[in-house]
Amino acid sequence: MQSSNHRLRDMEQHHPLLSGGTDVEADSLAAGVMVGGPHSGHAVGNRTVWFIQDSCGMVCATMTWFLVLYAEFVVNFVMLLPSKNFWYSLLNGAAFNSLAILALASHLRTMLTDPGAVPKGNATKEYMESLQLKPGEVIYKCPKCCSIKPERAHHCSICKRCIRKMDHHCPWVNNCVGEKNQRFFVLFTMYVALISAHALGLSGMHFFTCIKVQWNECSDFSPGVSVLLLIFLCLEAVLFLTFTAVMFGTQIHSICNDETEIERLKNEKPTWERRTRWDGMKTVFGGPPSLLWCNPFTGWGREGLYHQQLLRFQAELLTCLQWLELRRTSSP
Ligand SMILES: [Zn+2]
Ligand SMILES: [Zn+2]
Numbered sequence: 001m002q003s004s005n006h007r008l009r010d011m012e013q014h015h016p017l018l019s020g021g022t023d024v025e026a027d028s029l030a031a032g033v034m035v036g037g038p039h040s041g042h043a044v045g046n047r048t049v050w051f052i053q054d055s056c057g058m059v060c061a062t063m064t065w066f067l068v069l070y071a072e073f074v075v076n077f078v079m080l081l082p083s084k085n086f087w088y089s090l091l092n093g094a095a096f097n098s099l100a101i102l103a104l105a106s107h108l109r110t111m112l113t114d115p116g117a118v119p120k121g122n123a124t125k126e127y128m129e130s131l132q133l134k135p136g137e138v139i140y141k142c143p144k145c146c147s148i149k150p151e152r153a154h155h156c157s158i159c160k161r162c163i164r165k166m167d168h169h170c171p172w173v174n175n176c177v178g179e180k181n182q183r184f185f186v187l188f189t190m191y192v193a194l195i196s197a198h199a200l201g202l203s204g205m206h207f208f209t210c211i212k213v214q215w216n217e218c219s220d221f222s223p224g225v226s227v228l229l230l231i232f233l234c235l236e237a238v239l240f241l242t243f244t245a246v247m248f249g250t251q252i253h254s255i256c257n258d259e260t261e262i263e264r265l266k267n268e269k270p271t272w273e274r275r276t277r278w279d280g281m282k283t284v285f286g287g288p289p290s291l292l293w294c295n296p297f298t299g300w301g302r303e304g305l306y307h308q309q310l311l312r313f314q315a316e317l318l319t320c321l322q323w324l325e326l327r328r329t330s331s332p
């Protein structure tokens with residue numbers, strides 16, 4: 001999924017803004033209002049949902065969902081359900097569908113998680129002064145979104161924000177891959193590679209079994225339709241397996257080397273202290289190695305929208321109960 005579909009549009013140089021010990025020229029700073037979410041976020045309660053309104057990205061993300069659901073349809077309805085081997089169908093169905101759900105969940109988490117956006121327009125005089133820079137210390141300002149650009153952040157022209165440790169903007173997940181959502185992206189590529197390989201294996205088995213018997217006994221669909229659906233599934237699986245396996249390998253390599261795709265392409269000399277292989281993995285996946293690394297639902301219930309909605313519902317319920325209690329006690 002890399003190739004030409006990945007647009008790396010942040011190739012401008014850093015712009016030194018201020019040095020510690022120099023006077024701040026307020027006019028030279030395009031002061032803006034600090035915004036909590038993305039330029040195109042929708043406010044939900046006191047949270048902002050991160051969602052990039054880029055038409056190309058939205059089409060690609062929808063297509064990804066459509067292709068995974070297509071694979072689910074062919075695997076379940078053309079191959080597994082008509083099969084006479086109950087345990088073969090049950091075990092393969094459970095494995096394939098679980099992996100597909102994990103792939104779609106990882107896709108959603110990558111798309112709807114803030115990749116590490118720097119607050120927009122925070123390059124104000126007050127903010128600079130609050131940083132209390134030491135003499136000789138230099139900070140950078142992004143001329144496009146008027147924010148203080150931290151080390152290793154890059155501006156994405158699609159998200160219209162500076163993103164911490166931006167790796168690349170991926171239209172297939174309609175978001176940037178950065179410091180905060182890289183783990184979900186890695187899981188997405190891994191699960192898609194796994195379901196693609198599984199679908200290929202199942203298709204091979206299906207062709208092998210059906211060639212020996214009459215095709216009519218093999219599937220509920222007519223032989224012509226079955227073969228067409230299977231051929232399209234195989235093409236899709238080969239393409240997706242190639243792209244996602246390469247992408248998965250590249251991502252793990254860059255995490256282990258503590259270097260983003262942009263830094264690698266720009267051949268940037270590391271000014272940061274490189275983390276060791278395992279430290280890099282632990283930082284991205286959060287915590288020591290465990291099965292939780294493969295869980296795309298992490299943080300969903302604790303700090304996610306679902307939890308916020310639950311808290312709000314709980315508060316409203318409590319207010320209602322208090323009001324009822326008040327009415328009961330005040331009535332004669
Ligand atoms: Zn920027
Ligand atoms: Zn982006």
